[in-house]
Amino acid sequence: MNDETPPPSPRERFYRRERQSVPAARAFAADALADWGVGDRAYDITLCVSELATNALLHGVPPGRGFRLSLALSGDVLRVEVHDSGGGWPRGGGEGDDADESGRGLLLVAALADKWGVEERDPGKVVWCEFTPAAACAPLIVARSTSVPHGCLGPRWSR
Numbered sequence: 001m002n003d004e005t006p007p008p009s010p011r012e013r014f015y016r017r018e019r020q021s022v023p024a025a026r027a028f029a030a031d032a033l034a035d036w037g038v039g040d041r042a043y044d045i046t047l048c049v050s051e052l053a054t055n056a057l058l059h060g061v062p063p064g065r066g067f068r069l070s071l072a073l074s075g076d077v078l079r080v081e082v083h084d085s086g087g088g089w090p091r092g093g094g095e096g097d098d099a100d101e102s103g104r105g106l107l108l109v110a111a112l113a114d115k116w117g118v119e120e121r122d123p124g125k126v127v128w129c130e131f132t133p134a135a136a137c138a139p140l141i142v143a144r145s146t147s148v149p150h151g152c153l154g155p156r157w158s159r
Contacts, residue, residue, distance in 0.1 A: 008036050010072035015053070017061045025053040025069045029080070032071050038078065041131055044112040045080065048129050051105035052082040060084030060124065078131045080113075085124035 011032045015021035029049040033042040049069065056067040061084050070081040090106055109116050113129035120126075 007072075007074045010070060012068060012070045014066055014068050016066040017057060017063065019057075021057060021066070022050055022053045026050045028069065029071055033078075036073050038073070045078065045131055048109045048112055049080055049082075051108050052080065052127050052129070055090060055105050055127065056082050056084040056086075059088060059090065060086035060127075062086050076132050079128060080130075081126050081128040083121060083124065083126045087124070089125065090118055090127055 011028070013025070013028050015025055026046050026049055029046050030042065033045060038045070049071075053067065053069065060082075061067050065085050068081075068083040070079075070083065072079045072081075106116075109129050114132050116127070116129035118125055118127050
């Protein structure tokens, strides 16, 4: 994307408090990323969407309510936000035993995203994460051409 091209419009969708909302949110994110031409890190991004949506459903969405997923691409930054209306504040995870089957969602987000955090909203909170491309070898938008800068293995995002 060059400086003259406006960023694509943010994508948002509301999901009810139900189990099928997580795969629906992941599919919504994957479609947006494909439309925007986001490359190799799309898997990491959709995994973070899945983790944040799951956390919202398990810990942040009171009965009868839902959560909102927002994706925005601005310049070299892709931002994912999950808005919920529940109380409480997410913990960084990792308190559990190695045999635990849950409790590692935010550890995954912290490991895969370049930044993440939590912001207050009334009511509830916004848990967000951001992804940026790595140096010259990793454009944010994968061009339709297959040319690769010298010394790079291909378009890729990495931390």
